[in-house]
Amino acid sequence: MGYKNRGGSGRIGADRGWQRDEPHPHASACVGVCKYLVASILILVASHVHASASSKDQALEKIMSAQSSADADQIVKIARQLADDISMAPRASPRVTAFVIGLFRKAETLKPETIQAEDARRIGRLYLSLSESYADVAIRYLERTANETADPEDRVALGNARMYVGDAEGARREYLAVSEKRPADPVIQVNLAMTERAMGDTAAAYRRLRQVLQSASSATVERAAVLALADIQMASRDPSAARLEVEKILRKWPNDPDAQAMMKKIQEKETRPAVKGRRGPAR
Numbered sequence: 001m002g003y004k005n006r007g008g009s010g011r012i013g014a015d016r017g018w019q020r021d022e023p024h025p026h027a028s029a030c031v032g033v034c035k036y037l038v039a040s041i042l043i044l045v046a047s048h049v050h051a052s053a054s055s056k057d058q059a060l061e062k063i064m065s066a067q068s069s070a071d072a073d074q075i076v077k078i079a080r081q082l083a084d085d086i087s088m089a090p091r092a093s094p095r096v097t098a099f100v101i102g103l104f105r106k107a108e109t110l111k112p113e114t115i116q117a118e119d120a121r122r123i124g125r126l127y128l129s130l131s132e133s134y135a136d137v138a139i140r141y142l143e144r145t146a147n148e149t150a151d152p153e154d155r156v157a158l159g160n161a162r163m164y165v166g167d168a169e170g171a172r173r174e175y176l177a178v179s180e181k182r183p184a185d186p187v188i189q190v191n192l193a194m195t196e197r198a199m200g201d202t203a204a205a206y207r208r209l210r211q212v213l214q215s216a217s218s219a220t221v222e223r224a225a226v227l228a229l230a231d232i233q234m235a236s237r238d239p240s241a242a243r244l245e246v247e248k249i250l251r252k253w254p255n256d257p258d259a260q261a262m263m264k265k266i267q268e269k270e271t272r273p274a275v276k277g278r279r280g281p282a283r
Helices: 034-047 053-068 072-088 094-110 117-130 132-148 152-164 168-181 186-198 202-214 219-235 239-252 257-271
Strands: none
Touching: 053 072, 072 094, 072 117, 094 117, 117 132, 117 152, 132 152, 152 168, 152 186, 168 186, 186 202, 186 219, 202 219, 219 239, 219 257, 239 257
8 A cells, every 4th residue: 555565654764875776785696695595594484483394494495596596597486486475474584585686686687588577576566575765676677567467456566666756646647547447446545645645635635535434344444544644634733633533543453553653743743832933934
């Protein structure tokens, strides 16, 4: 979803001393990965809590095989299997995710044609799961996937990535393309509302979110819409209204981390002393 991507804020993270249009140093399988190999193997095996001993051995064998191979087709095959394992894991290690990205990038360097549309999808989504700071890199892969497939979810992922780099208009185009096929999809409507909010049309965003809440059929959609409404109300300097929305979430899910974080912001806003003599920007 555009509003939150598995707990992300939808904003680009701070610069970490490397160029974001290049893979993170940990994501390179060609340079410097050996020192992380043993730790990555242990983390990967530990992340498969329910895996049998034989499957753990197989994972270890796959990683070592890919590390030593110069066969791009074989590397991609292994990377696909590991990427699919990561997508099914409840919580994947960032280091392992970076390692798998590195395998794809290694294969791409050795033989670019081995990277198919479904691989571009995997790479793009792995980058986004690693950090929203990689959104600009992810876009390169997700654009290819969206253009070569008819899967609406690829457009949604591309729209999310565009939101993370601040391209609300571009994200809106992607969501609208999906909305034409799935006009009643509440997730897409929430995402569209967030693009409207980012583009300054808070009234349209507010109306759309209220419409979503009137017909919300799942807790996930309700939660996203309510938090989005609270975000709009905070931006409109109405913390009391935002509090009412967030309290709805906390009554149902008292330990929701995003709702707790939003409530903390609301409380800080409510207790912050008003600045006297300043009713508008200096002219």
